[in-house]
Amino acid sequence: MLSLADRLDGFAAALLDPALSTPLGLVGPDGQPSLRRFAVYRNNVVVGLIGALKANYPAVCRIVGEEFFNAMARIFVVSEPPTSPILLDYGAGFAEFIWGFEPAAQLSYLADVARLERAWLEAYHAPEAPQLTFEALAVMPGDQAAGLTFSLHPSLRLIRSRFPILTIWQMNIGDGVPGPVDLTAGGEDVLVVRPAAAVELRAMPAGGYEFVEALQQGQSLTEAMKTALGTDPRFDLSGNIRDLIAAGAFIDCRIGNEPELLMRGTGV
Structure with a gap:
């Protein structure tokens, strides 16, 4: 039996x-x-x-x-x-x-579009967390900036593709209108994050992928900048920090690996 x-x-x-x-x-x-x-x-x-x-x-x-x-x-x-x-x-x-x-x-790009959609889904269902704001970062003493390490939002995902997957995705979602895409024009790195109610997808600038990946691994601001510049000399530190804070990518920061937070996000 x-x-x-x-x-x-x-x-x-x-x-x-x-x-x-x-x-x-x-x-x-x-x-x-x-x-x-x-x-x-x-x-x-x-x-x-x-x-x-x-x-x-x-x-x-x-x-x-x-x-x-x-x-x-x-x-x-x-x-x-x-x-x-x-x-x-x-x-x-x-x-x-x-x-x-x-x-x-x-x-050939279809699997990467699926990876992007999976990242969107994971970001949508990720835990809530506060956002580090411009105002909070502005009070930081300038001589401490180089050693800062950041905690990234739990919804944040990075997707790298040799194809323009964000462009393709935008054409094929919601009211998007499909059109010709030059698949040989180069790939797109995409930042996926949901700091509030909606998931945001942003094309990342030169060196931006390496910069955020380095921060995820616990590198300091200076170390992550060097990593990004080593990959692409066009990397713009101030522009990337500005865009990442605007996207709600950070929840807090501290000096190096010190256990005490220097500042915690308060935005929602």
């Missing part, structure tokens, strides 16, 4: 694989095997997961069209069933799946 665990495993496997028969012991109100009822339930589960992917990756869906997206998503659902009951979390591996999905190979 099969154990309860074996029955549950068989039920879950059959839900996503139509080649498998109806699980043993599954019967209808009449006590007879209920093949039709299970087929309807199986279809509803798959359709629901495809719908969750479509909600989480709207730009990807618009780029490839609903018919292609549904077919691609169905294959993903079978290969990567959910591990959490929260559908908003479903599809973390979708971008990687798209990267290896042969029918989408001609859309």
